Amino acid sequence: MNIIVLDLEWNQNSLGKKERSSDKPVFEIIEIGAVKLNENYEMTGKFSQLVKPQIYHTMHKITADLIHLQMKELKKGKDFPTVMKEFLEWCGKDYIFATWGPLDLLELQRNIKYYNLEPLSDRPIKFYDVQKLFSLGIMKEKTRKTLEFAIDYFKIEKDIPFHRAFSDAYYTAKVFERLTNPDILQFVSFDTFHIPKDKKEEIKISFPGYFKYISRGFDTKSEVMEDREVASTKCYLCHRNLKKKIKWNSSNGKNYNSISYCDVHGYIKYKCRIKKSENGKYYAVKTSKFITEEKMIKLQEEWNKGKEEKKIKNMKLPNQK
């Protein structure tokens, strides 16, 4: 399987939010750059193409300052459907995307949808978020770093300028080459532009130290937490359903927390985020993680405090009229 290291540049509407028409993507892709790596992570091909703008015909200041591209250069490019066709042919059949951060795949699919082209997939796409691999695998922390930070960290020669699609794809590939340890590569990501359509497509995956579940879509937010699978608190090592030590609680109706206890493996903390998908459905991303007893007590105090504060806030409301 090949790895397609992808980077996009995009322009955005120069008008304010109000003038934006809702059917247009906020970001119009103006350049696609990519590097192809083979199974041994060797560069075997490159792709670089400007896209002729069809949606926004003036260059946003941020875009112009960042990538030094002028409209008249872009007009020499090919239209998005043509570039996409050539790009996918170049990608071949058996590949996985690798990008710096999760946005490129999202914006690519938004543009594909706008032009009514065939979707990349009808379900979540497994990919390598190289920025995440670098943070978790090398820095051992969750904070995301810039591409330039990673380049400096590995002392990679900066032989071509940054902030053009091909160069950023090239540098991302250079960083990726240094992250190909299987322990690091197991932190794969899933793009959820298309969420799982049914139970069969739902994602359940183990990572070192935690477990992730991505649910199918529901019409309303409340239906999500009412679903048995979403609300269940299992031990992901022995797969038993566990009784909750602390029931699902939420301070904002979007992020839910709970804790359960497995006799064999200890305390497990569950975090469930309810998200809205591109097609307007609601779905859950639930992670489970083992925690110590001290951590459990600390969280319990924190959440109780949050509950108290909420109560006081609610009590005050009628008097404030």
Ligand SMILES: [Zn+2]
């Ligand atoms: Zn267990």
